Amino acid sequence: MSITYLEAIREAQFEALRENPNVFLYGQDISTFGGAFKATKNLSREFPGRVFDAPISEDAMIGMAVGAAIEGARPIVEMQFADFSSVGFNQIVNQAATLFWRTNTACPITIRLPSGGTPGSGPFHSQSMESIYAHYPGLVILAPATVEDAYWMLLESVKLDDPVIFCEHKFLYYHLKADGFGEAMPIGKARIARPGRDATIVTYSAMLHESLRAAEELRIDGYEVEVVDLRSVKPMDTDTILASVARTGRLLAVGESFPWGGVTAEVIARVSSEAFHLLDAPPMRLNSKDTPIPYHPNLWKSHRPTTANISAALRQLLRY
Amino acid sequence: MELRDDYLRALRCMILSRTLEEKLGSLYRAGGRIVGGVYLGRGQEAFSAAAGVNLRWGKDVYGPLIRDQAGRIAYGEPILDTMRTYLGAVTGPMRGRDGNIHRGQPQKGYMAMISHLGSLLSVVAGALFARRLQGRLGDCVGATSIGDGGTSTGAFHEGLNMAAVEKLPLVVSVANNQFAYSTPTSRQYACENLVDRAVGYGVKGFGVDGTDLLACMQVFRTAFDNARAGQGPQMVVGRLLRLGGHGEHDDASYVPEVKKNEHEGRDCLFVAQQQALDLGWATADEIEGWHKEARREVDKAQAQASKEPTPDPYRENWHALSTPELVEGMNE
Numbered sequence A: 001m002s003i004t005y006l007e008a009i010r011e012a013q014f015e016a017l018r019e020n021p022n023v024f025l026y027g028q029d030i031s032t033f034g035g036a037f038k039a040t041k042n043l044s045r046e047f048p049g050r051v052f053d054a055p056i057s058e059d060a061m062i063g064m065a066v067g068a069a070i071e072g073a074r075p076i077v078e079m080q081f082a083d084f085s086s087v088g089f090n091q092i093v094n095q096a097a098t099l100f101w102r103t104n105t106a107c108p109i110t111i112r113l114p115s116g117g118t119p120g121s122g123p124f125h126s127q128s129m130e131s132i133y134a135h136y137p138g139l140v141i142l143a144p145a146t147v148e149d150a151y152w153m154l155l156e157s158v159k160l161d162d163p164v165i166f167c168e169h170k171f172l173y174y175h176l177k178a179d180g181f182g183e184a185m186p187i188g189k190a191r192i193a194r195p196g197r198d199a200t201i202v203t204y205s206a207m208l209h210e211s212l213r214a215a216e217e218l219r220i221d222g223y224e225v226e227v228v229d230l231r232s233v234k235p236m237d238t239d240t241i242l243a244s245v246a247r248t249g250r251l252l253a254v255g256e257s258f259p260w261g262g263v264t265a266e267v268i269a270r271v272s273s274e275a276f277h278l279l280d281a282p283p284m285r286l287n288s289k290d291t292p293i294p295y296h297p298n299l300w301k302s303h304r305p306t307t308a309n310i311s312a313a314l315r316q317l318l319r320y
Numbered sequence B: 001m002e003l004r005d006d007y008l009r010a011l012r013c014m015i016l017s018r019t020l021e022e023k024l025g026s027l028y029r030a031g032g033r034i035v036g037g038v039y040l041g042r043g044q045e046a047f048s049a050a051a052g053v054n055l056r057w058g059k060d061v062y063g064p065l066i067r068d069q070a071g072r073i074a075y076g077e078p079i080l081d082t083m084r085t086y087l088g089a090v091t092g093p094m095r096g097r098d099g100n101i102h103r104g105q106p107q108k109g110y111m112a113m114i115s116h117l118g119s120l121l122s123v124v125a126g127a128l129f130a131r132r133l134q135g136r137l138g139d140c141v142g143a144t145s146i147g148d149g150g151t152s153t154g155a156f157h158e159g160l161n162m163a164a165v166e167k168l169p170l171v172v173s174v175a176n177n178q179f180a181y182s183t184p185t186s187r188q189y190a191c192e193n194l195v196d197r198a199v200g201y202g203v204k205g206f207g208v209d210g211t212d213l214l215a216c217m218q219v220f221r222t223a224f225d226n227a228r229a230g231q232g233p234q235m236v237v238g239r240l241l242r243l244g245g246h247g248e249h250d251d252a253s254y255v256p257e258v259k260k261n262e263h264e265g266r267d268c269l270f271v272a273q274q275q276a277l278d279l280g281w282a283t284a285d286e287i288e289g290w291h292k293e294a295r296r297e298v299d300k301a302q303a304q305a306s307k308e309p310t311p312d313p314y315r316e317n318w319h320a321l322s323t324p325e326l327v328e329g330m331n332e
Helices: A005-019 A058-070 A082-103 A130-134 A147-159 A207-219 A238-248 A263-274 A297-303 A307-319 B003-030 B045-052 B069-075 B079-087 B119-133 B154-165 B194-201 B213-228 B268-279 B284-306
Strands: A023-027 A051-053 A074-078 A110-115 A140-142 A164-169 A191-194 A199-203 A225-229 A232-234 A251-254 A284-286 B061-063 B142-147 B170-176 B204-209 B234-239
Touching: A005 A023, A005 A074, A005 A147, A005 A164, A023 A058, A058 A074, A058 A082, A058 B119, A058 B154, A082 A110, A082 A130, A082 B119, A110 A147, A130 A140, A130 A164, A130 A232, A130 A263, A140 A147, A147 A164, A191 A207, A191 A238, A199 A207, A199 A238, A199 A307, A207 A225, A207 A251, A207 A307, A225 A238, A238 A263, A251 A263, A251 A307, A263 A284, A284 A307, B003 B045, B003 B069, B003 B079, B003 B213, B003 B268, B003 B284, B045 B069, B045 B142, B045 B170, B045 B213, B045 B268, B061 B069, B061 B119, B069 B079, B079 B284, B119 B142, B119 B154, B119 B170, B154 B170, B154 B194, B170 B194, B170 B213, B194 B204, B194 B234, B204 B213, B213 B234, B213 B268, B268 B284
Parallel strands: A023 A051, A023 A074, A074 A110, A110 A164, A140 A164, A199 A225, A199 A251, A251 A284, B061 B142, B142 B170, B170 B234, B204 B234
Antiparallel strands: A140 A232, A191 A225
16 A cells, blocks of 8 residues: 555544544635645545635634634644745734633644645745744644654644644655555654764755755765654754764754744754754754745756755765 | 613623723823733723623623723623733733733633734634534624724634624624724725625624614614524624723824714713613612722722732743643753
């Protein structure tokens, strides 16, 4: 049995709907149409009255989910593209994220963000929003890089009593396949995706796969590069990162989102301030370029980190 | 229930609200005890209470806004919680984590507003949506409020449109109090009357003189009956004037004197008391008795809340998540 990353997301939603009658799905075109990416294909037929088409109103969609969650429902909201969640930003960071702290009322909502770049998608259908949302207290930010994580972490998100921003990567939807869902790993823990001793890459989501390929390239030169998959951007598993840097003494943080601040900057800041003495070289980070995301594949491929420039960065890090 | 009974209940809520808010205003001016601003509903009590008396505490969903002290009392919130929240007592519903009008008990269907106007509408709608999904909507209704300024937000538009699409039992009060902070309605909207917007949303719209308690009572009763009867969202626009500043820090010197002398500038509390006398529903002595009782209640609440503890930063757990194992330990 071969399952894609996208099918895992559909299956997780199937399972969540089956397990708990309080789960419902809300999003644009997700009912009979099955969603822009078919992540909810057939779910409206399998669970009548539980999958709802929403108007093009991201603000109201999140507000509605918060109100429903207050009443004990566990909504999963699909943003058609992560980029459009900016229209629902206020409800996410000010309504959902503050509710528990202000009122001691749980806010179990899951917001699915089809994230990241694919060739030809351009500035408004390619964004990665995890760094923006991670900045705000009161949200859990997940970014699965594997089919197994896409399935288990989404199921776990729905069970959490806190708002979850679930950043699923569109580039992985069809390409990434696995033979099954494997074992669940807890939310909040990073995973050593590839063990090594010479340098550590800390990364997440689609950049995991570019990083693994870069690590493989460097093996030919005799380097063993360790790759840490964050899985959960927030909370960030600092212990696993520090333990890896303790083994390797060198750090490269790789992310697809824009370079100013963000997840990779956070990784560097934590390691620099908590484990400066472990570092044998200045820590490095690699992100997309500081421009909107280009439309044409020639430009797009050079805008985000790739196997080639991750390898180049690693060589620079290892030469120091 | 007899309109008279509801009317008198609303009138007493208005008196209590006015008395409480006058106390809050003087505490603010005296300085010291109240941290942050004070935001009062003077001039809007009739409109707010007339909506609030249609709501049942613990049963209906209410998302009040800034100038809804009277509606909050009518809904059933104890004034002690108002005092506690303004004084930052940990015993209050917000425990010093949020203050003044940003208060509620969402678990009971009493939503706590955030400052971003219009954004509460979809939350109230969502609560009703969930209850319907869970098969326990019954005769529950939801209500929320907005001002003329708040109707300009995208959130208000999105929320009302969505609630209308879902045909939810929701009553939206629009208090057209002529000024959004200092901005007059001529800089806020270009339509002739805000109630004209109802037809665009596909909801039933009502316009009412917001200074006239009896008129407000009648209109809201119809609106709530319609909502409970499955006719979808109802929008009630009340014309009135905010008799004060945006908050107590604001002297409202931008409100032209002539405005205050117009019909909308009359004090709805005086109007309502005279109305009760004219209708023979209350005597002057009774009304005076209610004022006295309100003063006693407010003093009692102030005394109680004043001796309750304020938050201790060393006892605060600083957890923004309800799942303790997912809280990051960076600040510890």
